Amino acid sequence: MADFEPKIVAFVCNWCTYAGADLTGTSRIKYATNVRIIRFPCTGRIDYMLLLKAFDEGADGIIVSGCHPNDCHYTSGNFHARRRWIMFRELCDFVGIDINRVLFSWVSAAEGSKWADVVNTTVTRIRELGPYTEYQKVAKHPIREVTNG
Amino acid sequence: MDELRKRAKELLESKTISVVIGYEEGTCNRTRALFVEKPEEASKLIFDSRCVLNLATYITKQEVKAKGKMAIAATIPVMRSIIQLAYEFQVSDKNLLVLGITPESNLMEFKDLLEVETYIHKFEIEINASYREKLDKLAGMTQTERWKFWIDELSPCFKCYACRAACPMCYCHRCTVDFNQPQWIPVPSHELGNLEWHIMRAVHLMGRCIDCDGCANACPLGIPINLLNKRLLEDAKRHFGGYQPVLKGDHLMSTFKPDDKENFIR
Known part of the structure; x- marks a missing residue:
């Protein structure tokens, strides 16, 4: 698996982590290029189904990141999200989804270097775990290929 | 009577x-x-x-x-x-x-x-011994074993939605699975769609399910889908001190505490 390049999907909030990732770029910090960033208004808006869909579509790892507690632009979105993640993570673990492939973090708009670190650690971890064939094997199905056109 | x-x-x-x-x-x-x-x-x-x-x-x-x-x-x-x-x-x-x-x-x-x-409120919502045994057995498995267990269990499901029909909490006039723009859950009876449907059902019932086992009793194939709800009930107890249905006040998933504890967020 020497040539395996992990596909990472990052669901980030507009106000903190997206700005933080922007700062990583403007500070010219180099980090792994395996990440596809998807911007959301708030972590409270990130639906658990989107995480599952990312795995369906072939993601090997997922990052979910937003404002630190008490820093939410909408006052409490990240608190609600935190509760949901605690429960959702338990459920994923229970049905046998590899929760080591999902990384949750708080990255503020001032933490450009933390973002680089989060991405780099995730990429290293996923590289060790290898492609998520377990899920992809289930997701790839002739009927589904037809319905998806 | x-x-x-x-x-x-x-x-x-x-x-x-x-x-x-x-x-x-x-x-x-x-x-x-x-x-x-x-x-x-x-x-x-x-x-x-x-x-x-x-x-x-x-x-x-x-x-x-x-x-x-x-x-x-x-x-x-x-x-x-x-x-x-x-x-x-x-x-x-x-x-x-x-x-x-x-x-x-x-x-x-x-x-x-x-x-x-x-x-x-005089009666706690409690999981009976036989289900607790099953939950413990699943918790003792490795992640791959659990995945295999659930894929095997859920693969015969043909999405008749008897579990949804039997559930008093599933009263939405239009359920998310009935939407096709976007199509969240693949329609064919197939492992992925089945898995996603049951995960979705469990999440939507999070903090609302009162553990009546109606879904599992209604399932024509006898899939133990209520295990998902029971596990979430346990988790709610562990993380947030459990819940009881109330007429007024905070609902488990629509509220939060600033000091909710977790150990996985970096």
């Missing part, structure tokens, strides 16, 4: 109630729901240990609501469902009278839902 029959008859004769929801003898030694509208039909009502169907499923249905004020024969799980439905503004004292059935099979009439709430 002579008491129940007598009371149902009285209520219908006095016209304070238009329909009494209870159980009647069905086919193959099973019981089914009965909607009594005429006092003379009240004699058909029965209650015994076979009556496990959650009757609260019917009180949100337009066809039943349209008949007028309802009375419902309610065991403890049914009462819990009623309180949760009242919290979600689906029923109220105006259209519902609860004819409670205690664990000793005695009739206990409640003046209003507040009394029902006080009564059910």
